[in-house]
Amino acid sequence: MQYINREHIDKLEKLYRVNLINSLSGYKSANLIATKSKDEITNVAIFSSVIHLGSNPPLLGFILRPTSVVRNTYDNLMSTKQFTINHVNKHIIKEAHQTSAKYDGNISEFEKTHLTEEYKADFFAPFVKEANIQIGCKLVNNYFIEENQCRMIVGEVEHLFIEDDIQQEDGWLNLEKAETVTINGVDAYAEAKLLDRLSYAKPNKKLTSILNEEK
Amino acid sequence: MQYINREHIDKLEKLYRVNLINSLSGYKSANLIATKSKDEITNVAIFSSVIHLGSNPPLLGFILRPTSVVRNTYDNLMSTKQFTINHVNKHIIKEAHQTSAKYDGNISEFEKTHLTEEYKADFFAPFVKEANIQIGCKLVNNYFIEENQCRMIVGEVEHLFIEDDIQQEDGWLNLEKAETVTINGVDAYAEAKLLDRLSYAKPNKKLTSILNEEK
Numbered sequence: 001m002q003y004i005n006r007e008h009i010d011k012l013e014k015l016y017r018v019n020l021i022n023s024l025s026g027y028k029s030a031n032l033i034a035t036k037s038k039d040e041i042t043n044v045a046i047f048s049s050v051i052h053l054g055s056n057p058p059l060l061g062f063i064l065r066p067t068s069v070v071r072n073t074y075d076n077l078m079s080t081k082q083f084t085i086n087h088v089n090k091h092i093i094k095e096a097h098q099t100s101a102k103y104d105g106n107i108s109e110f111e112k113t114h115l116t117e118e119y120k121a122d123f124f125a126p127f128v129k130e131a132n133i134q135i136g137c138k139l140v141n142n143y144f145i146e147e148n149q150c151r152m153i154v155g156e157v158e159h160l161f162i163e164d165d166i167q168q169e170d171g172w173l174n175l176e177k178a179e180t181v182t183i184n185g186v187d188a189y190a191e192a193k194l195l196d197r198l199s200y201a202k203p204n205k206k207l208t209s210i211l212n213e214e215k
Numbered sequence: 216m217q218y219i220n221r222e223h224i225d226k227l228e229k230l231y232r233v234n235l236i237n238s239l240s241g242y243k244s245a246n247l248i249a250t251k252s253k254d255e256i257t258n259v260a261i262f263s264s265v266i267h268l269g270s271n272p273p274l275l276g277f278i279l280r281p282t283s284v285v286r287n288t289y290d291n292l293m294s295t296k297q298f299t300i301n302h303v304n305k306h307i308i309k310e311a312h313q314t315s316a317k318y319d320g321n322i323s324e325f326e327k328t329h330l331t332e333e334y335k336a337d338f339f340a341p342f343v344k345e346a347n348i349q350i351g352c353k354l355v356n357n358y359f360i361e362e363n364q365c366r367m368i369v370g371e372v373e374h375l376f377i378e379d380d381i382q383q384e385d386g387w388l389n390l391e392k393a394e395t396v397t398i399n400g401v402d403a404y405a406e407a408k409l410l411d412r413l414s415y416a417k418p419n420k421k422l423t424s425i426l427n428e429e430k
Binding site: 001002003004005006009010012014015016017018019020021022023024025026027028029030031048049050051052053054055056057058059060061063085087088090093094097098099100101102103104112121133135140141143145146147148150152154156157158159160161162163164167168170171172173174175176180181182184185187188189190191192193194195196197198199200201202203205207210 | 216217218219220221224225227229230231232233234235236237238239240241242243244245246263264265266267268269270271272273274275276278300302303305308309312313314315316317318319327336348350355356358360361362363365367369371372373374375376377378379382383385386387388389390391395396397399400402403404405406407408409410411412413414415416417418420422425
């Protein structure tokens with residue numbers, strides 16, 4: 001096994017360190033977060049940091065980089081309190097990745113990619129039409145992470161749109177059927193194949209597969 | 216497309232809602248977090264919420280559920296300031312899942328599963344021997360999330376152990392080679408297959424695959 005200590009990490013060339021450290025969390029979620037400014041300029045950007053925070057109330061979080069540079073997503077969030085989270089699927093990885101380019105603030109990434117704005121459920125922020133799972137969220141809080149000046153944005157789920165045949169009878173969404181992808185590091189996209197679903201774990205009880213219980 | 220609004224979500228049966236809302240973030244990371252108490256009782260538990268917070272300094276975060284119930288991981292973190300993050304791979308998904316059973320606080324999950332404690336780099340907390348990527352972290356902060364009484368734990372990377380042939384020349388770790396798995400919802404484990412690595416995105420520049428640049 002290769003051993004790397006902190007002193008070594010701190011001396012690494014910047015891009016090498018970015019590639020290495022971004023690989024450490026394991027696989028990351030791949031989502032397009034879309035917002036619209038009060039003067040109706042839309043914004044969509046890829047995020048690999050969306051996480052589940054809780055089911056009741058239904059809460060999701062994501063990390064925003066330091067806001068010293070102009071961050072359209074942050075400004076729109078604060079002024080409109082609305083955003084959508086849209087799963088990246090294998091058919092749109094290039095369009096999704098392209099949203100990470102630094103476009104001028106007056107230009108919508110929707111215009112510059114083949115991603116399509118979709119408006120529904122009387123929601124102000126656009127959904128991404130190409131996504132098979134679309135989530136409309138209300139901003140509820142944001143936490144400043146003093147160690148590196150990032151912010152964790154917390155949103156409550158208000159609207160859900162799910163393509164047919166993805167949800168199972170017990171509520172679970174089969175992300176393989178949704179063709180949702182996952183991110184490895186900063187620039188690698190992977191598709192996932194289900195290995196198993198396991199029963200609720202209890203002390204001294206053997207785990208069983210619950211895959212065949214699905215309908 | 217199926218539409219579910221917030222009113223509907225709030226009326227769902229509990230387990231159905233847990234399955235649904237836990238699927239919304241997209242694929243989650245699968246890690247075993249291990250700690251040791253001051254009186255030398257070890258603890259290891261699976262977490263699907265480990266995220267990348269930043270590369271310089273190298274920071275990772277994860278979410279701890281409300282601490283009203285006894286949480287060994289939390290107590291050990293606060294008293295020792297050390298933990299390890301260990302990637303779950305496809306060969307240990309059952310052992311990893313079993314760590315979520317509610318064992319008595321005096322019992323180590325290492326004893327109750329076939330996972331093995333490993334001590335190295337003079338680190339107090341145990342690494343999980345079976346993991347191909349092992350990370351020793353120092354606790355640096357924790358943020359109380361008032362919306363649902365969770366905490367985001369922030370750790371700095373101090374030690375890294377990476378199995379041979381996983382790291383590429385540009386620093387990136389190929390998680391497919393590491394056989395790292397990803398989590399869909401609360402109980403589904405998936406393996407991932409690389410689709411592509413894409414070049415750094417710039418306005419008006421065509422993306423290219425950087426996969427063939429790897430050695």
